[in-house]
Amino acid sequence: MDRFYRTHLDSGGWLKGESLGQDQVIDAIANARAESSTTTTLPLVALEKVSRGYDSAPVLQDASLAIYPGELVGLAGPNGSGKTTLFRTILGLLLSLGGTMSRSCPLANFGYVPQSAALDPQFPLSVGEIVEMGAYGRVRSFEIYPKKEKQLAGEVLDQVGLRHLAKKSFFALSGGQKQRILIARALMVKPKIMILDEPLSGIDEATRHSITDFLIKLTREKNLAVFFSSHDLEMVQRVADKIVRVDKGRVWLEKGKHAL
């Protein structure tokens, strides 16, 4: 059974994080269902009036959001508006300044696709090695990398159509190919939700279409939740089921099937 994780502020304003027991999970699920008037499905991630930031300066203010399985959610906003901060908050990489956040699956089931420019090209890594990293959470330290994980790596590379590049250097690929490889690595995690930080920036139009088509396919065929960001509002409107807008730290829903 998946564990249920929740963070909230106590009366003194301190951040509390807890991994809930079975009874508490049932309560938490009931609460989440009660909070959601439009769906009976448990949200994978739910934020309520969450404020986050760096060095006590808020970058996000009172962000409320819920993401459900099978949803394709777009996060649109100009550069520097707080998109990456919101993602890092959901992933637990940033400290909270206030509000409540809950996740109905462990972080190991979050497939995260960072901006490829954030990765250091100094590392000599092949495409295959990058993808195999996605399974490192399941492979123990002294264990030889299992065959079934190697097979899975081949399969996810097939899914993104780049198996033939498995032995190539990752950093020698084009921007679009790198994004697809990072998506393959996120799939290798066996995710329930995928979070993609600007997956379409710096790549040509044809590749953009192939990536967005692939993301739509993931939500429709595998019932994965996909949450991606872009500064291109038009493209997000064209692709996403639900659009979350962020600007100057404020977060609001612009269009979608589910209400916040």
Added chain:
Amino acid sequence: MSSFFEILSPSYLLFPALLGTAIMGLVCPLIGSYLVLRRTVFLGLTLPQIAAAGVSFTFWLQQTGFLPEWGQGERSIGMVGSLVFTFLGMGLLGYLEQRGKGMAEGRLAAAYALAGGLTILFIVFNPAGQVEVLNLLKGEVIALSQGELSLLAIVFGAVFVAVLAFHREFLLISFDRDLAFLLKGRQIIWDVLLYLLAGLIIAIGVILAGPLLIFGFLVLPALAARPLVNRMSSFLILSSVLGLVMAIFGFYSSVRLDLPLGPTDVTLGCCVIFLAYGLSRITPKASAALLILVGLAASSGGCGSRMAEAPVPEAKAIHAEQLWLAKVKNSTALLLQLPATNPLRSLAEMAGKISSDYRPSVMDLMRDSLKTELEQRGFRISLPEEKDSRFAAFPTDVSAAVRIAREGNLSGLTFVGEIQRWEIEAQRFVRVLADFKIIRIDDGAVLWARRIQRAVPTPSATNSGQASTDAVKEIVRDLFAG
């Protein structure tokens, strides 16, 4: 002079030192690879210097009486200082990193400068043991004892196993900290473990091999391997292999050319980096062909059989009986006097041949031994100073030797010898560089010449005098046996 295959033989005198160097060359690059990839190369330079400061600090404390004499030997107490300073330095650098004040490079540069300064100051404060401490910091891997080799093998072996076991964790935490957090949680333990392993090999390596060699092994093989590979697994393997190659060929060059090991290895490592970047610009097939050519050239230069060196000829063979045996010249800048307890001196003293103030030297001992052997070869030996007491030692430079002999009205042949290096290493062997020649005074022709340039084993010596005595016997035996 040793051939390449000779140094690889377990019976070779310096084999433990070679093995120790090879172990360091194999393991250090595995840790160094992560330092290079994490762009913390300067840590590989700074930590050995901090360890060196620890060594000199410990010796200074011991000299001032704050620390008791340690029966386990000077290296053991140096190792304690090296370990303590390395881990304290890492802790302090880690704390400053967490505080995030200033540039990382600036902190490392300042730490390096401070450690370098402290190392010298502690040596200066400790005049009683300056030479010993300097020797330790230079790295005496060549005098590695069996116990030290075992310690090295255990520590470096454990580090090797740990790097193999945790390579995925080290890669993940180094390459993508966000993914590491998602998959493994906030695992600061992997950062700490990596730096602990680095600290351990640096602290132990510095006291056994010196900071320069350890820094070279940490960083240079990884820098050389980087342009040649596109896979992390290949990168780690190639770094390690290049470290091993650097260790073995560096050791061989050091022995063959009589050069200090640390600078020789580091120079070789830098050459390998240039070669690697050159190879990375050409196709893999051409790279492979070039590597094979370089390998063959190195093998033909290094693996060739040792040239037979002629022994001192019989008197009949050179049609001469009269031989002027000159005093052996000492060009080492050391006195090379034998200690008062030397049994040969006591015998001579008892026979009343020398005064009690006289201290025999290595040169005296060598000339006595040469005289005995030359007489057995049919030579009639005369000593130049018996003809004219103003005769000093002859140089091995032919024209100078001939000029001195002619000025003293000598004729026939003269046997000259010159010691240029005589270093006693832990009483286990003596590093020797000495030249010997038989010169015809009339025309300056060299009838026989021989250079001894090697570490002469003195396994049964219990003190430096005994080591010198044994080494002289071995050298003379070598000269006459070929």
